[in-house]
Amino acid sequence: MNDKSRILVVDDEQVIRNALHDWFAEDGYVVETACDAREALKKLDDALWDIVLLDIKMPGMDGLELQSHITEIQPQAVVIIMTAYASVDTAVQALKAGAYDYVQKPIDPEELEHLIEKASEHQKLLRENRQLKQRLENLSTEDMPEIVGESPGIRHVKDLIRTVAQTNATVLITGESGTGKELVARAIHRGSPRHHMPMVTAHCAGLPEGLVESELFGHEKGAFTGASYRRKGKFELADGGTIFFDEIADISPKTQIDLLRVLQEKTFTRLGGTQPVQTDFRVIAATNRNLSHAVDQGLFRQDLYYRLNVFTIDIPPLREHPEDILLMAQHFVEKYAREMNRQANHISQEAMAYLKTCLWPGNVRELENAIERAVVVQTGEEVQLSDLPLLQSKNIPSNDDLSLAEQEKHHIQSVLDLMDGNVTRTAKALSIDRVTLYNKIRKYGLKRSP
Amino acid sequence: MVCLHLLRLGAVPIKTVQIIAEGVEFYLGVTPIIHPDILDPDRAFDLDRGQYHATRLLENLEAFHQSPHERVLGLTEVDLFIPILTFVFGEARLNNPCALLSLRRLSPQFYGLPNNPNQTLHRAIVEAIHELGHTFGLLHCSDYRCVMHASRLADDIDLKGPGFCAECARHLQSQKLSPRITAK
Numbered sequence: 001m002n003d004k005s006r007i008l009v010v011d012d013e014q015v016i017r018n019a020l021h022d023w024f025a026e027d028g029y030v031v032e033t034a035c036d037a038r039e040a041l042k043k044l045d046d047a048l049w050d051i052v053l054l055d056i057k058m059p060g061m062d063g064l065e066l067q068s069h070i071t072e073i074q075p076q077a078v079v080i081i082m083t084a085y086a087s088v089d090t091a092v093q094a095l096k097a098g099a100y101d102y103v104q105k106p107i108d109p110e111e112l113e114h115l116i117e118k119a120s121e122h123q124k125l126l127r128e129n130r131q132l133k134q135r136l137e138n139l140s141t142e143d144m145p146e147i148v149g150e151s152p153g154i155r156h157v158k159d160l161i162r163t164v165a166q167t168n169a170t171v172l173i174t175g176e177s178g179t180g181k182e183l184v185a186r187a188i189h190r191g192s193p194r195h196h197m198p199m200v201t202a203h204c205a206g207l208p209e210g211l212v213e214s215e216l217f218g219h220e221k222g223a224f225t226g227a228s229y230r231r232k233g234k235f236e237l238a239d240g241g242t243i244f245f246d247e248i249a250d251i252s253p254k255t256q257i258d259l260l261r262v263l264q265e266k267t268f269t270r271l272g273g274t275q276p277v278q279t280d281f282r283v284i285a286a287t288n289r290n291l292s293h294a295v296d297q298g299l300f301r302q303d304l305y306y307r308l309n310v311f312t313i314d315i316p317p318l319r320e321h322p323e324d325i326l327l328m329a330q331h332f333v334e335k336y337a338r339e340m341n342r343q344a345n346h347i348s349q350e351a352m353a354y355l356k357t358c359l360w361p362g363n364v365r366e367l368e369n370a371i372e373r374a375v376v377v378q379t380g381e382e383v384q385l386s387d388l389p390l391l392q393s394k395n396i397p398s399n400d401d402l403s404l405a406e407q408e409k410h411h412i413q414s415v416l417d418l419m420d421g422n423v424t425r426t427a428k429a430l431s432i433d434r435v436t437l438y439n440k441i442r443k444y445g446l447k448r449s450p
Numbered sequence: 451m452v453c454l455h456l457l458r459l460g461a462v463p464i465k466t467v468q469i470i471a472e473g474v475e476f477y478l479g480v481t482p483i484i485h486p487d488i489l490d491p492d493r494a495f496d497l498d499r500g501q502y503h504a505t506r507l508l509e510n511l512e513a514f515h516q517s518p519h520e521r522v523l524g525l526t527e528v529d530l531f532i533p534i535l536t537f538v539f540g541e542a543r544l545n546n547p548c549a550l551l552s553l554r555r556l557s558p559q560f561y562g563l564p565n566n567p568n569q570t571l572h573r574a575i576v577e578a579i580h581e582l583g584h585t586f587g588l589l590h591c592s593d594y595r596c597v598m599h600a601s602r603l604a605d606d607i608d609l610k611g612p613g614f615c616a617e618c619a620r621h622l623q624s625q626k627l628s629p630r631i632t633a634k
Binding site: 019027028106112 | 499505534535536538543600
């Protein structure tokens with residue numbers, strides 16, 4: 001009749017236990033009975049139960065006391081209290097203590113059937129909810145699908161995320177621009193007990209000086225011209241969740257003081273308000289600058305630095321873990337092909353070789369942009385070298401004073417080398433015809449064999 | 451070969467018992483033996499509730515059970531209860547050879563409606579087969595047309611028929627019975 005809910009009947013009267021046992025067994029439920037709290041606790045230790053039918057009056061530990069133990073031992077179990085002496089007080093007491101429902105003995109057969117069906121359905125929903133939450137948690141903390149890479153550097157970052165996520169510690173994420181600091185912050189938030197609440201991002205570099213207080217702390221109606229309604233600030237929006245300060249080094253000295261006060265006291269006042277507002281948030285900050293140097297130079301408050309620098313995660317630049325480039329590139333090809341409904345599913349050997357020679361000063365973001373562009377322009381299943389944009393390569397001297405002609409000369413030479421001097425493939429990769437390529441080779445005196 | 455005994459607990463017209471016996475024989479494929487003895491249900495009367503304790507009456511029936519191939523069905527017109535529930539139409543335990551059925555709440559008269567003997571008898575046949583089904587190990591069935599579907603109200607009984615669904619019938623066939631399968 002249902003997917004076999006497990007029912008535990010706890011009652012000191014044997015006739016009641018037997019009657020309910022037979023009644024539920026006929027309906028196909030898995031049912032066991034216990035004559036008192038002690039036996040019930042033993043059965044609760046031995047197995048998981050979906051529904052516990054509990055007599056309120058029992059010798060020794062009564063039903064209400066046992067109920068509180070059940071809530072601790074098996075919070076998933078739905079408890080239904082039974083009593084022969086119904087009173088509003090005991091009903092309220094039972095429901096307040098977390099009982100699912102309350103019935104008076106003797107019970108109408110139809111009412112009992114509906115009650116158990118309803119409780120089974122409720123239990124099933126709770127179970128599904130738990131499973132979905134678990135899947136979400138596993139997805140965020142175990143797999144971290146958005147953080148791609150198997151190099152020791154990236155593995156270390158993932159380990160640190162797992163270590164700190166479950167705590168409430170403030171985290172400072174450092175790394176060059178484009179290394180994925182916000183992704184790391186999101187992975188920490190999703191792996192934390194706060195993941196059901198929002199992660200609110202404050203882009204410090206983008207906060208206009210005049211509006212920074214209003215943005216962070218909110219404002220009351222009439223606090224300033226144009227403040228026609230009360231508005232919550234980022235600290236309030238992050239209540240119960242996480243607030244992420246991106247580019248924390250860019251906040252003004254005044255905002256540093258305000259921020260320090262909020263971090264210390266966890267309370268603040270809305271702009272134009274008088275009542276202190278208390279919120280519960282976790283702080284994650286990120287910067288591409290060396291905050292310690294900024295402190296030495298007097299650009300960043302030392303006390304705030306110490307407040308933020310509780311647990312640091314340093315993300316290595318892409319050039320320090322080149323072994324991840326191909327894995328990341330493949331990941332981005334699949335991601336953008338899916339998003340753009342393209343057929344691309346892999347990268348050609350030449351394109352791979354080229355990606356490995358690039359310097360990636362813009363780190364993962366640059367790689368992602370390059371692949372996104374390639375997926376836009378390519379037509380088949382394979383991303384070709386010619387689909388990729390011109391990137392700063394190790395084979396090209398990165399000297400800004402070099403002329404366009406010099407850049408062209410070095411680039412053509414590097415592509416020729418990549419293609420083992422094959423003019424047809426090089427011309428195709430450069431998106432020029434073979435005659436033009438021959439002319440360039442002659443003009444710059446390029447070598448066709450590496 | 452299964453042997454089924456029909457016993458009366460208190461006054462139940464013999465004609466009623468015979469009609470129920472015919473219905474059981476037709477749908478379950480077992481010929482019942484109607485006992486001339488009438489058991490006294492009064493020892494199971496509960497003064498506080500003004501009803502008869504079904505479990506105690508069921509225990510009385512167990513004395514009539516002799517061999518593993520026998521089943522005993524008690525028929526009564528008294529109102530039955532078990533302590534946890536306000537009433538029961540009947541009682542049987544899974545794989546236990548004895549079952550009990552009360553006609554009291556099957557009659558429309560009990561609910562203040564005009565008497566309808568045919569409807570009462572039809573309900574009695576359906577519930578007798580249902581309780582006997584439990585003695586052969588059948589659980590409540592999710593098919594609302596199957597006689598083994600649970601009925602908590604008298605009206606529920608009218609929704610199902612006296613026949614078995616294919617799955618419940620297979621279970622009984624495995625015990626060498628010839629049940630009728632309900633029409634779809």
